Amino acid sequence: MRLIIMKRIYLRLVAEYERHEPWFAYGTMLILGFISYTPLLHKLGFYRDDWYILWAGHALGPQSIIDLFAFDRPLVGYLNAGSYRLLGEDPLSWQLYSFCIRTIGALAFLWLVRRLWPRHNIETSTAAIVMFLYPGFLQWANANTYSNHITTYTLGVLSICLTAASLQATKKGLKILFSVIAIISAVGYWFLFEFMIGLEGLRLLIIGMYAWRGESRPHQGTFLQLLRDWSPYLVLILLHLAWRLFVFESGRVGMNVDYVFSAYDSDPIKVILKRLLFLGIDFYETTISAWAVPINSVTFQQGPKVLAMAGFLCLVGVAVYVAYFYITAAQPPRSPLPQNECRDYLEMFIVGGVSILSALLPVVAVGRDVRWDSGYDRYTLQASAGVAVFLVGTISGLVRSRHKVTLYALLIGIAIATHYGNAVHWADFWEDQRDLWWQLSWRAPQLEDGTVLLVEMPEEGFYEDYEIWGPANLVYDPDGDSVRIRSEIFTPETLEKIRVGVTETRDVRNVFEFQRDFFHSLILTRPARSSCWHVIDGDDPVFPQITSGMLYTTRRISNMDQIIVNSPPSLPPSLIFGVEPEHRWCYFFQKASLEAQRGNWASVAQFYDHALDMDFKPIDRSEWMPFLKGLVMEDRNEDAERTALWIRDVEVVRHRQCDYLSDTALPDHGHQAYLKEILCE
Numbered sequence: 001m002r003l004i005i006m007k008r009i010y011l012r013l014v015a016e017y018e019r020h021e022p023w024f025a026y027g028t029m030l031i032l033g034f035i036s037y038t039p040l041l042h043k044l045g046f047y048r049d050d051w052y053i054l055w056a057g058h059a060l061g062p063q064s065i066i067d068l069f070a071f072d073r074p075l076v077g078y079l080n081a082g083s084y085r086l087l088g089e090d091p092l093s094w095q096l097y098s099f100c101i102r103t104i105g106a107l108a109f110l111w112l113v114r115r116l117w118p119r120h121n122i123e124t125s126t127a128a129i130v131m132f133l134y135p136g137f138l139q140w141a142n143a144n145t146y147s148n149h150i151t152t153y154t155l156g157v158l159s160i161c162l163t164a165a166s167l168q169a170t171k172k173g174l175k176i177l178f179s180v181i182a183i184i185s186a187v188g189y190w191f192l193f194e195f196m197i198g199l200e201g202l203r204l205l206i207i208g209m210y211a212w213r214g215e216s217r218p219h220q221g222t223f224l225q226l227l228r229d230w231s232p233y234l235v236l237i238l239l240h241l242a243w244r245l246f247v248f249e250s251g252r253v254g255m256n257v258d259y260v261f262s263a264y265d266s267d268p269i270k271v272i273l274k275r276l277l278f279l280g281i282d283f284y285e286t287t288i289s290a291w292a293v294p295i296n297s298v299t300f301q302q303g304p305k306v307l308a309m310a311g312f313l314c315l316v317g318v319a320v321y322v323a324y325f326y327i328t329a330a331q332p333p334r335s336p337l338p339q340n341e342c343r344d345y346l347e348m349f350i351v352g353g354v355s356i357l358s359a360l361l362p363v364v365a366v367g368r369d370v371r372w373d374s375g376y377d378r379y380t381l382q383a384s385a386g387v388a389v390f391l392v393g394t395i396s397g398l399v400r401s402r403h404k405v406t407l408y409a410l411l412i413g414i415a416i417a418t419h420y421g422n423a424v425h426w427a428d429f430w431e432d433q434r435d436l437w438w439q440l441s442w443r444a445p446q447l448e449d450g451t452v453l454l455v456e457m458p459e460e461g462f463y464e465d466y467e468i469w470g471p472a473n474l475v476y477d478p479d480g481d482s483v484r485i486r487s488e489i490f491t492p493e494t495l496e497k498i499r500v501g502v503t504e505t506r507d508v509r510n511v512f513e514f515q516r517d518f519f520h521s522l523i524l525t526r527p528a529r530s531s532c533w534h535v536i537d538g539d540d541p542v543f544p545q546i547t548s549g550m551l552y553t554t555r556r557i558s559n560m561d562q563i564i565v566n567s568p569p570s571l572p573p574s575l576i577f578g579v580e581p582e583h584r585w586c587y588f589f590q591k592a593s594l595e596a597q598r599g600n601w602a603s604v605a606q607f608y609d610h611a612l613d614m615d616f617k618p619i620d621r622s623e624w625m626p627f628l629k630g631l632v633m634e635d636r637n638e639d640a641e642r643t644a645l646w647i648r649d650v651e652v653v654r655h656r657q658c659d660y661l662s663d664t665a666l667p668d669h670g671h672q673a674y675l676k677e678i679l680c681e
Contacts, residue, residue, distance in 0.1 A: 021328060022114070025125040028324040029106060029132055035317045036133050036416045037099055037140070039309075040423040045091040045430035046576065048375070048463060050144035051470025052508060054576075057084045058474060059481045060512075068509045075191040076148050083147060089576050091143070091430075098143035098150055105154030106132035109385055112161045115168065116209065116351075117344050122328050123392050126408050127348075129321065131388035135418035136290030136370075136380035138298065141426035146378065152192040153381050156199040159185035163203055167210045167229065183232055190240050194362070196382045200237060201358020204230055205351045263367060275364050282360045282370045286380045287387050291414050293372050299421025306424050310417040317416040318409045325405050348393025355386030374463070429460045432529070437475055437572045438581055439533040440524065442590035446567035447476050452516050453487040454498060454558075456525040456548060462489045465506065475572045483514040490523070490550065499554050523558035525551060531620040532586035535563070535593065540662035542593075545620040545653050555660075565598050585616040589623045596626040599667065604630025608639070621650045625657060629666060632675045644678040654679065 046054060056064040062081040069077030087093040110128035117124055139146045159182045166178035190197050211225035264271050285293075299310055359382045363369065370379050380387075395407050436455065447453075455468050462468060468487035477484045486506070488494050497504070501518040523536040531544040536551065538558040543551060571580070581587075588611040595603040608627040611617070618624065624643050631640035648654045658680035666672045 021121060024324060024328070025110065025121065025128075026107060028125065028320060029110060029129050030103070031320050032129055032317050032412065032416070033099075033103055033106065033132055035313050035320075036419040037102075037423075039313065039420065040427050041095040041099070042092055043427040043430065044095050044141050044143065044423065045433065046094075046144055046471075047142045047426065047429065047433075048145060048467060050142065052466035053080060053084070053144065054089060055466070055470040055473055055483075056511070057081070058089065058478070064511060067511045071510050073192065073194075075188070076193070079148055079151060079192065083144075089573070091576065094143040094147065095141075098140065098147040101147060101154050102132070102140065102150050105150070105157045108154070108157050108161045109388075112157070112164055112206075113389065115164050116206065117348065120344060120396075122325060122404075123345075123348070123396050125324070125328075127388040127392040129388075130391060130408075130411055130415070131385050133412060133415035133419065134290065134380070134384035134387060135294050135415040136286060136377055136387075137384065138294055138372075138377050138418075138422050139375055140419075141423055142375075149193060149378060149381055152189045152196055153199075155185050155189040155192070156196055156382070157385065159183075159189065160199065160203045160206065163233075164206055164210075167207065179232070183236065186233060187236060187240070190237075194244060195366070195368075195379070196359075196362075197237070197240075198359035198362045199355075199382055199385075200233065201361075202351070202355040202385060203233060205354055209347065209351070275367075278369050279357065279360055279364045282364060282379075283356055285370050285372075286356060286360065286383050287390060289372075290380060290387070291411065294377070295414055295418040295421065297372060298425045299417050302421055302424055306421060310420040313420050314413040314417045318413045321412050322405060322409055325408070329401075342397060345393050345397035348389050349397060350393075352386045352388070352390025352393055356383045356390060359383035359386055425460075432457060432460065432526075433471070434572075434577050434581070435586070436524070436526075436533055437471055437577055439586055439590050440535070441475060441569060441571055442587055443533070443535050443594055444522075444563040445569045445594075446564040447472075447485055447522070448520070448562045448564060449484050450515075450517060450520050451485050451562040452518055452521045453485060454490040454521050454523045454554070455487065456490040456523075456527060456550070458526050458529050461491070465489055466508065471572075471576075474576065476570045478573060483508075483512065486514055486516045488516060488518075490525075490554075492550065495550055495554065498557060501557055518557060519559070520562060521557045521559060522562045523551070523554065528620075532589045532618070532623055534622075535560070537597075540665045541660050542622055542625045543656050543660065545622050545650065547656065560597060563597065565594065585611065585618055585623075588616060589618065589626070592626045592630065596629055601630045601633035605634045605636060608643075621647050621653045622657060628679070629675065632671050632678075633666060637674075640674075641678050647679060 053065055053068065056068055062084050065081040065084055066074075066077035069075075069080065083094075083097065087097055106128055109131050110125065113124040113127050114121075140150070162178045162182035162185065166175045166182060169175040169178060186200075186203075189199070207229045208226050211222045211229065299307070302310075360370070360379070363379045368376070368379060370376060391411065392408075395404055399407060436457075453468050453472055455462060465487045468489070469483055469485055472485040472487060473480060473483060488498065490498070498518055498521065501521075503515060503517045503519075505513055505515050507513040523538075524533055525536060525544060525548070526533045527544060527548055528546045531546070534542055534544050536543075536555055536558040537560050538556040539560075541551075541555050541558075574580075588607045592604045592607040595601075595607065604626060608630060611627075624647050628640060628643045628647065631637075631643060647657065658676075661676065661680065663672065666675055
């Protein structure tokens with residue numbers, strides 16, 4: 001009797017699970033998404049292209065964001081301006097928004113693959129999870145800028161889902177409704193990012209599958225079905241291409257039609273063959289390398305604590321997936337699996353592979369390709385659906401059932417570990433930026449109009465000047481409507497014009513411009529995170545313990561007169577940069593440096609006493625220099641000599657400070673001679 005009861009309970013549980021299995025699939029995917037993307041959302045901020053958009057929205061209003069994109073991707077301007085109106089300048093809001101949009105796309109994709117292969121619950125769920133967690137796209141943390149890409153991709157996936165719904169609909173009204181919405185959303189995502197039009201390959205394949213199976217128009221031939229169902233999209237694609245090629249003139253060189261096609265003029269066969277080769281390479285990188293290169297570059301380069309946390313999250317995620325896999329695999333199928341089950345896996349293999357090629361083709365055709373640096377991994381995003389279906393179809397077709405779970409779990413575990421390491425990387429970059437602007441605000445209460453900031457970052461460098469002048473103007477001129485503080489990236493490529501001190505005009509997307517006069521430069525450097533930020537005095541520099549060679553050739557152009565020392569302090573806006581950091585060593589270093597520039601030596605000595613009382617000392621011994629000068633000027637010789645010994649302990653620091661010590665570092669000859677004696681002799 002007990003066995004009968006237990007059997008009935010088991011059968012009841014099986015029936016209940018079978019009825020609710022889709023919810024378990026969606027729930028599993030959501031849990032894995034939270035594990036992968038959300039642990040460090042609160043530590044992520046604004047990056048790269050975000051800054052000129054944020055500044056424009058803040059200073060000139062949301063309409064200016066529309067104007068910024070009018071010359072290359074007009075619809076993106078409206079999308080970004082609308083997002084800015086909704087989310088404002090809170091970085092966490094942008095992160096949550098981007099995550100939600102991507103989640104919607106993944107849920108829609110799960111719905112889609114369930115309709116295409118309804119008797120393969122595990123395979124379709126796994127494909128959707130792999131698409132959601134795809135580790136090749138590393139720009140998701142740059143939420144302000146790349147929420148536009150994610151929204152475009154999600155819109156494309158939703159459009160394809162609606163096409164599938166229209167093909168399955170039995171009522172004519174629903175069929176027409178779904179088709180109309182699918183067409184509108186398709187046109188929308190083409191106009192947002194034209195290179196994502198390669199997603200249409202997936203739509204064509206799905207229409208072809210329905211035609212082949214005779215599910216969309218069962219009384220017509222396969223080719224006729226395909227042509228009739230795809231023709232509205234084909235006509236609109238041709239019209240869109242005609243508009244892009246012959247009507248719209250892009251102001252961006254890389255999107256200008258004449259520029260793109262000029263590459264084919266001289267030797268078209270050679271160019272075509274070369275780009276077909278790159279298409280094959282990108283296929284490999286997107287499908288295979290995405291599971292090896294990113295995790296090596298962003299996770300395995302981290303310290304033991306990060307690796308341990310990545311491993312823990314990986315184990316939790318894999319455990320969740322394996323539990324879902326075995327519970328689902330233990331259930332009897334609703335209907336018998338087809339005898340030609342391998343045909344379904346072959347369909348997945350073909351649909352996935354062709355979708356990848358189709359998604360990458362528009363990118364490669366215009367001379368771009370997938371790379372794991374400089375943000376070019378963004379071109380993998382629109383291929384991630386194809387990659388997921390391709391890998392699952394390949395594994396399912398070639399690997400025995402009991403080994404599938406191992407490979408699926410491996411893909412998921414790699415993805416989770418990659419995303420956590422990637423989040424740490426972006427979180428560190430945001431912390432570096434926050435440190436820069438808080439420390440500069442402590443060091444420089446205000447900056448003169450026309451100041452050109454030259455910034456050398458640790459680890460992660462700046463790519464464009466607006467990554468500096470954008471936040472600088474939000475800090476030092478929050479109510480202004482012009483770029484009062486200018487900048488340039490401090491790299492070997494810009495070294496010559498910085499060294500010579502040229503004046504040039506900087507145009508920002510044909511919306512606003514300003515001049516940069518490098519004779520009004522101020523150099524900021526922190527080549528390593530072990531140092532504080534150093535504002536370089538061209539006449540009497542305090543070089544960090546680790547100093548790049550560029551500083552020696554450009555130091556004299558750094559003009560301390562650009563700092564208005566007696567102005568009220570300008571603090572970074574807390575909504576963007578968070579609350580003011582705890583006052584530790586770098587706070588005292590910056591304040592002492594400011595007081596030394598003011599000539600207030602008593603205050604410098606007081607900051608020295610406060611720092612020692614709180615047991616704060618620098619890792620970079622060069623940062624004792626402003627305190628040493630203050631102690632000498634206050635005739636605290638015992639403290640001065642002890643501090644000089646701390647500097648002298650590191651020979652490279654002592655030699656560098658002595659080699660570049662100005663003869664006018666202190667205002668009178670006696671103190672200057674004593675400083676040189678205890679430090680250099």
